[in-house]
Amino acid sequence: MRKRINKLLAVLLTGAMAMSMGACGNGGASTDNTQKKGSDDQVTIKITWWGGDARHEATQKVLDLYTESHPNVKFEAIPAGWDGYFEKLSTQAASGSMPDIVQMDYLYISTYAKNNSLADLSEYVDSGVIDTSTIDKNIMKTGDSNGKTVGIPLSTTALAVTYNPTVIEQAGAEVPSDDWTWDDYITLNEKVAKSTGKPSALAATAGIFGDVNIFNYWVRSQGESLFNEDGTALGYDDDKITSDFFDMWKKMADDNVAPDADEQTQIASLGKEGLPIVTDEAATDIEWNAFPTTVSSANPNLKLAVMPNAKDSGLWLKPGMFFSVSETSKVKEECAKFINWFVNSNEANEILLGERGTPVSSDVRDNLIERDKLSEQQKEAFEYTDKVSAVVGETPAADPSGIAEVNEAFASAGNSVLYGQLTSKEAAKQFREKANAILERNNAQ
Structure with missing residues (x-):
């Protein structure tokens, strides 16, 4: 299970976002990443996640692969361990300096949404920039808060x-x-x-x-x-x-x-x-x-x-975790495009191989099984999800x-x-x- 975060998370000031929005581009982590219309304009996406060495290595390979096919997009990766992750993130949220893309946990997503730290991704889902057609609707709903889509689930777990x-x-x-x-x-x-x-x-x-x-x-x-x-x-x-x-x-x-x-x-x-x-x-x-x-x-x-x-x-x-976009990000659309690719790309998921849990996309799961890309442990994790589906209750x-x-x-x-x-x-x-x-x-x- 996980280390408890301190009370900084619980007391995030709802006014912090207004304050950070007023800061003109000097302090926030994302304020210098101005998004332009031209497809060749350089974009830097700051992204953070928690995990162990295996996750860090696989995620970095995926980031590099995305940059190969999207040379105008570069990443500033901020990998971390679970211990201390949300303490740091809560401080960044209060100061308006959250990275553009943040790996978010189901335990805390409602708190960050309530404090207006997370962007509403509904427009990107509705427009198809983020394709959710192969994601179970119940799992997809877990990223909603007060009528907004504040997180895209990356995996399912139990x-x-x-x-x-x-x-x-x-x-x-x-x-x-x-x-x-x-x-x-x-x-x-x-x-x-x-x-x-x-x-x-x-x-x-x-x-x-x-x-x-x-x-x-x-x-x-x-x-x-x-x-x-x-x-x-x-x-x-x-x-x-x-x-x-x-x-x-x-x-x-x-x-x-x-x-x-x-x-x-x-x-x-x-x-x-x-x-x-x-x-x-x-x-x-x-x-x-x-x-x-x-x-x-x-x-x-x-x-x-x-x-x-x-x-x-x-x-x-349970949604294994989410990718959310910070409300202060200046490159929200580029973030949405990357999240869509991360979730739905067979290439990306043949690198990730379910390390974050059973992939949410049914097409991705089928591809990994058909191409025999899974280790015995990964196959067992996929099979476990299928096995317990017969006895699970409603996702809370x-x-x-x-x-x-x-x-x-x-x-x-x-x-x-x-x-x-x-x-x-x-x-x-x-x-x-x-x-x-x-x-x-x-x-x-």
């Missing part, structure tokens, strides 16, 4: 359990089945932890309380929604849902089956390719289904299993404004249980009170 068959076999345990339960999940990791002497049940780099995605799955599996329809409060009333989640992970941490809070801090410093599941020290890791592909250069043997209790419709197809709306603070409140409550500072019931009550106050403050009309 939560999955990545497992290490080598570690499981060495422990004498059985690999997961498609119909396994949380009890089965715990039993598997107990066997491996007993064999290795190390925590086995991981939850990505940021840990089980790194954000609310895995908890969202837990809530949905019980027929509830994490947030209410207008995003002004939590969407479920029973705090036992939360306390049961805290209790499960507290017991696993106490039994050395999952990392405790201090161990998780150490794991977080390792990065994805250094996670114990990748280095053959743990059995499972709850992540998005592109994870085995992302770390395949470090370990090509990882496999995917559906989430425990997946039959209960807790899963959803983008997380409401204030999600960064909600994530912080969730982490604080969950870690207080791990440290023994609060009971699970006390922590669940604390989370509800803090989350509802945050959501009301950020989303009430």
